[in-house]
Amino acid sequence: MFFFISLLLLKYSKQGFLLEKQLQDFRTAGTHTLAAKVFLRNVIITCNGENIKSSIATQFNNYSIGFRMHALEPLIGNGIFASEGERWKASREMLRPQFSREQVSHVQTLEPHFKNFAREIRKLNGKEFNIQDYFHKITIDTSSEFLFGESTNTLTSASNDKFQFADAFNKVQDTLTEKFMLGPLHWVSNSKEFQGHIKEIHDAVKFYVDKALETQEEKLQERSQDNYIFLYELVKKTRDPKVLQDELLSILLAGRNTTAGLLSFLFLELSRNPRVWSKLKEDIYESFGQGSSDELEKITFESMKRCTYLKYCINEALRLYPPISRNVRVSKKNTTLPRGGGKYGDSAIFVPKGTIVMMHIYSNHRQKDVYGEDADEFNPERWENLKPGWAFMPFGSGPRICLGQQFALTEASYITIRILQTFPHITGNNPQYPPRKVSNATMRLMDGCIVTLK
Numbered sequence: 001m002f003f004f005i006s007l008l009l010l011k012y013s014k015q016g017f018l019l020e021k022q023l024q025d026f027r028t029a030g031t032h033t034l035a036a037k038v039f040l041r042n043v044i045i046t047c048n049g050e051n052i053k054s055s056i057a058t059q060f061n062n063y064s065i066g067f068r069m070h071a072l073e074p075l076i077g078n079g080i081f082a083s084e085g086e087r088w089k090a091s092r093e094m095l096r097p098q099f100s101r102e103q104v105s106h107v108q109t110l111e112p113h114f115k116n117f118a119r120e121i122r123k124l125n126g127k128e129f130n131i132q133d134y135f136h137k138i139t140i141d142t143s144s145e146f147l148f149g150e151s152t153n154t155l156t157s158a159s160n161d162k163f164q165f166a167d168a169f170n171k172v173q174d175t176l177t178e179k180f181m182l183g184p185l186h187w188v189s190n191s192k193e194f195q196g197h198i199k200e201i202h203d204a205v206k207f208y209v210d211k212a213l214e215t216q217e218e219k220l221q222e223r224s225q226d227n228y229i230f231l232y233e234l235v236k237k238t239r240d241p242k243v244l245q246d247e248l249l250s251i252l253l254a255g256r257n258t259t260a261g262l263l264s265f266l267f268l269e270l271s272r273n274p275r276v277w278s279k280l281k282e283d284i285y286e287s288f289g290q291g292s293s294d295e296l297e298k299i300t301f302e303s304m305k306r307c308t309y310l311k312y313c314i315n316e317a318l319r320l321y322p323p324i325s326r327n328v329r330v331s332k333k334n335t336t337l338p339r340g341g342g343k344y345g346d347s348a349i350f351v352p353k354g355t356i357v358m359m360h361i362y363s364n365h366r367q368k369d370v371y372g373e374d375a376d377e378f379n380p381e382r383w384e385n386l387k388p389g390w391a392f393m394p395f396g397s398g399p400r401i402c403l404g405q406q407f408a409l410t411e412a413s414y415i416t417i418r419i420l421q422t423f424p425h426i427t428g429n430n431p432q433y434p435p436r437k438v439s440n441a442t443m444r445l446m447d448g449c450i451v452t453l454k
């Protein structure tokens, strides 16, 4: 039974409509919480904010991260994203200081990568292209520089041979999803090709970890004085190559595709909404000028935070297309969720030990009783007076809340500002709407985001 339901979900997933199907299931049933028994296992799927808050924040200790540990283990071992208990606490303690305000306000380091991006787009001479591919490239180039001190440089012709694993990374993520959906049968999905891609990624990361471990302390100090390098800071805390590899890949996994996803969905919507594009452009020009080199210093961590309409647009993209669209916990003991029971669904429900609780963030962000009848529409203005509380949590909440939130918002804002300054005109060619989505550990556009920029 579990196998057949998984196959059915896999079918919708392969067609790119799994999230829509689940959203429709909630709407058709007129509920926010559905419970089922699947292969003797209790499963609860919920988009209710109170239930989500309970599973990831207030009742945090009653839940484990479940299948995620096994599904991600081949790629990230015991890294923060796949561990729990004392191991997770130690990881979080070690990594959290690396995301402080100074470390994430990295706007100057982004400009060279944006210049590479712009150069590639100009070469297209106004022809249409898939901007999602370019967002995946720029985010891996910037993340690798932040993490390893050397960029993959996928956007330049002098790309780094040791670091050509972007394709392998995408393919590995697809297999990890299959493993996730196969649940207890996850071992079925373990092809030679998958193992080869994992090796390719591990070898590339090992190269940089070994290099850092071989470098004398004073040299590391010298290098990280000019520019913050995550790996060099971690080496001061642990010299275990496996721990370093697992944590670096966790951060890469957590950070790279999520930010690229946010940008891709944002530009899909901007290319469909000329009014929003013009208004955003006006806001950006007013705050930061039109991109002349003597005005670039106007773009800072603080000034980006004050650019209200940009913030609304980013929030709206995160609302409609949360890059982590579903999240799972498994109850470690008998417990309760506050909503879903009683005649009107507003009483608590019993959650027996071992229940899989799937939090459907995609549907949580589209609740019509919170966002109104236009909940499925892209409307940045709604953020003028909106206080969605637990109906908006793209970065999660509670003890495992995203460590990279400011990092991601800084990077996405900077890239958006620079694109609108450099290319004032956009057109889109994405007839399929709502767009088909690949939704695994993170979400991306199945057919890409086809635009022209001039």
Ligand code: HEM
Pocket (backbone or CB within 6 Å): 056, 080, 081, 092, 250, 251, 254, 255, 256, 258, 259, 262, 322, 323, 324, 327, 393, 394, 395, 396, 397, 399, 400, 401, 402, 403, 404, 405, 407, 408
């Ligand atoms: C738009 C971009 C991003 C979104 C929407 C996002 C979302 C999330 C969410 C929902 C979680 C919680 C997962 C859970 O509760 O199980 C999370 C965790 C995490 N995120 Fe992000 N993230 C983004 C970008 C980043 C970036 C850029 C980094 C690092 C550079 C990062 C690093 C992490 C880490 C390390 C965790 C694990 C925290 C833990 O388990 O204690 N994220 N993220």
